[in-house]
Amino acid sequence: MNEYVLIVLSAIFINNFIVARFLGICPFLGVSKQVETATGMGMAVTFVMALASGITYWLQKVLVKFDIEFLRTITFILVIAVLVQFVEMVIKKSSPVLYQALGIYLPLITTNCAVLGVTILNVDENYNFLQSVVNGIGGALGFSLLLILFAGIRERLAFAPLPKAMEGIPIALITAGLISMAFLGFSGFDLAALLGL
């Protein structure tokens, strides 16, 4: 059990996909203008990442069995694309408003490197099925956390008195850099020792 707590915590804080691994920056900057859409995006990515981690674990077994591991990227992307399509259908059906708000960034989860990243990292780390899924959920939670944090800050920034040249993307990028540095502080923690494991 402790092992899974470790995986989740390290995926959220220490090896955060956005600020430590620099994956998934595109939606991080693209869908972080409103907390509401950021939350929706986070949920969609969490769903895709968790399922993709699970499915690709078995897929990797198949690839290894037939000795065709070189097909890893294309098959993983296929899995992710199918999941994204499915999520898109669900969101279109259940929440047209969220569908409109996410816009192009929803199908772009397909090429979200964080999703492909987590599946390939699972393979590289030799995680078992449960560990893979937990790592996927943890990574997605870290992604969502940052996305929502950042959206909250940007919502306030929209009303802040800024120099004209700083408005919009420039101040967003500076903010992102500051958040990244703040998260760098977590890298010093020895989680295992901290939790007494």
Place this chain on the structure above:
Amino acid sequence: MEAGSISVILYGVAVLLVLGAAFGLGLAVASRKLAVESDPRIDEIEELLPGANCGGCGYPGCRGLAEAIVAGEAPVTGCPVMKDHAPIAAVMGVENTAAERKIAKVRCAGGLKEAAQRFIYIGVEDCAAAQNLGGGAKACTFGCLGLGSCVKVCPFGAMKMSENGLPVVDEEKCTGCGLCVKACPRQIITLWPVEKKVTVLCMNTDKGAAVRPVCKVGCIGCRLCSKNCPTEAIPVENNLARIIPELCINCEVCVEKCPMKTIKGEKKQESAAG
């Protein structure tokens, strides 16, 4: 070729095929289950609309108007381009409340011959650009700039510039989409009921003494039209006569009375346009 490499290809193809087929089937089922039901009338009405996506109705494209009509937000006559709205009314099952057809009317008669010029404008062939450059070359700061931004924006080819430097509207081709109205930086063009033939072709609100030197056909606010109009359809405000189309009966008394020949009826306007 080694046997091993062939098996790699075969396995690779087989795995991708199986994966593709399984996922494709799954998605096909999901798309059936999760299909978003949209009102079939939206598609029907969109078919009936012109499909030019001109935006003259105020909605984002023909699809937008179709959705608004079905939602009851827009009237079935919402499309200003269509001449007959009966098919849409039939789809919606309501009565076709025929809106009168409107066309663009250029309310300025001061072309190169009639209006004085302050300087020679050599620059971008665009009315807004000329307007920003000291208010344009024409001495009258209300009249047509004559660079044809309205003509360029017309998606139906219903406007052209006359030799006199004024835009002329082809009444047959004009659909009343209103794009030229928005394009004109001086708001000279208005949408006018096609049945009402008489218009005051001037926008100048200066006093008569100021209008006379800059334009031979500008409204001087003399109120002759207003006094002679049998239906009191021409109030004069801010030194400018204005016809209320709802009250006008096309009698053209004002056209005869106007000392500046600013008000034009059907016959007069044709000769001016030619």
